[in-house]
Amino acid sequence: MSKEIPLWEVFIRSKNGLEHRHCGSLHAEDAEMAMNNARDVYTRRNEGVSIWVVESKNITASSPEHSSELFEPATDKVYRHPTFYELPDELKHM
Amino acid sequence: MSEAEIKSLEAQFDAKIANDQKIEPKDWMPEKYRKTHIRQISQHAHSEIVGMLPEGNWITRAPSLRRKAALLAKVQDEAGHGLYLYSACETLGITREELYDQLHSGAAKYSSIFNYPTLTWADMGAIGWLVDGAAIINQVPLCSTSYGPYARAMVRVCKEESFHQRQGYEIMLSLCNGTDEQKEMAQDALNRWWWPSLMMLGPEDKDSVHTEQSMKWKLKRKTNDELRQQFIDQTVPQADILGLTIPDPDLKWNDEKGTYDFGAINWDEFWQVVKGHGPLNKKRLDDRRNAWNEGKWVRDAAMAYAEKQAQRKTEAATAV
Numbered sequence: 241m242s243k244e245i246p247l248w249e250v251f252i253r254s255k256n257g258l259e260h261r262h263c264g265s266l267h268a269e270d271a272e273m274a275m276n277n278a279r280d281v282y283t284r285r286n287e288g289v290s291i292w293v294v295e296s297k298n299i300t301a302s303s304p305e306h307s308s309e310l311f312e313p314a315t316d317k318v319y320r321h322p323t324f325y326e327l328p329d330e331l332k333h334m
Numbered sequence: 335m336s337e338a339e340i341k342s343l344e345a346q347f348d349a350k351i352a353n354d355q356k357i358e359p360k361d362w363m364p365e366k367y368r369k370t371h372i373r374q375i376s377q378h379a380h381s382e383i384v385g386m387l388p389e390g391n392w393i394t395r396a397p398s399l400r401r402k403a404a405l406l407a408k409v410q411d412e413a414g415h416g417l418y419l420y421s422a423c424e425t426l427g428i429t430r431e432e433l434y435d436q437l438h439s440g441a442a443k444y445s446s447i448f449n450y451p452t453l454t455w456a457d458m459g460a461i462g463w464l465v466d467g468a469a470i471i472n473q474v475p476l477c478s479t480s481y482g483p484y485a486r487a488m489v490r491v492c493k494e495e496s497f498h499q500r501q502g503y504e505i506m507l508s509l510c511n512g513t514d515e516q517k518e519m520a521q522d523a524l525n526r527w528w529w530p531s532l533m534m535l536g537p538e539d540k541d542s543v544h545t546e547q548s549m550k551w552k553l554k555r556k557t558n559d560e561l562r563q564q565f566i567d568q569t570v571p572q573a574d575i576l577g578l579t580i581p582d583p584d585l586k587w588n589d590e591k592g593t594y595d596f597g598a599i600n601w602d603e604f605w606q607v608v609k610g611h612g613p614l615n616k617k618r619l620d621d622r623r624n625a626w627n628e629g630k631w632v633r634d635a636a637m638a639y640a641e642k643q644a645q646r647k648t649e650a651a652t653a654v
Contacts, residue, residue: 242430243637244429244430245430245633245637247424263419263490264421264486264487264490265421265424266417266421267430269633269636269637269639270636270640270644271634271641272645273640280410280414281414281417282409283416284407284411284414284494285494301360303360304358304360304361304362310627
């Protein structure tokens, strides 16, 4: 069997003013071909004005096993939200 | 992992799905869930890819530039749908090459309907109208299935699929408003595609081995028989507008049930085609295998070029 063709993740900016969003992945030999394929596979109906392609092996992802240590500390820090602070009703513009 | 630990993980997993939470690639999942999803998503991807062949047959002979552009765009969409689905499937830990191998070796299935021939231009109309119509009925519920990558791919597919059905129906409409000969051609296509389209929605519930588990995982949200009834109920009035006759003498409206009653489906034919004895099973697989084998030198050349470019870049960087 020949070598696996590398996997790429595709991110599309749908219009100026919005962020690039992950929309899927594809296989391509190099960045240039990944870009061409991304255009054909993910923007056939004007879905984008800008494309990023990133080879999947370059992405470091968090693991669901570490979810609690990563994300739970934030849940008991209610003082990070504006509604935590009790202020008089007559107070305006705040 | 001990058996008790697995049991507890399974309970959490089932609860998650029951609460309409999605399962993402790195989450823990039962092995059976993974396997079933690989089977279904890959079958779905293979169907999109093999589905290009019957229609590709008519691209060069489309009756006008407008029809040709639309058919090309439709076939290109199907390639795209296959690629979204293969990517979704690969997140479950199987490689693209393995998936292709399963298709080419005959180990994996694809939708049986693509083993029927496309004899006339009217078949392009009937396929868009009926085959894509049945596919939409199958696919819309999958937009809310439990596996995240599959659900996201299906949202994209469904957005694009509606054009396929409309362009098919428009072809039928033109033929039915044309000469007697053209209308006959449309009727002939309906006669040939009607029953395979009903079979496309899968075996009857009493014979469907995967339904119960698939319903639990939201891999299926309605049973095959429910989907088939829905398809018939919405398609009969569409045939009336065309002035065509559905080739089923037992088809009639049931006032009490509020649905159509229909005749017996020839399930022997269905199983024959599934087992590889349809009119074109061999040709479809041969065409796929040939495309893959004859494209090998292109893939190898692209890979060699990419490697050479990367090597030159490193050499240039070290030379400075």
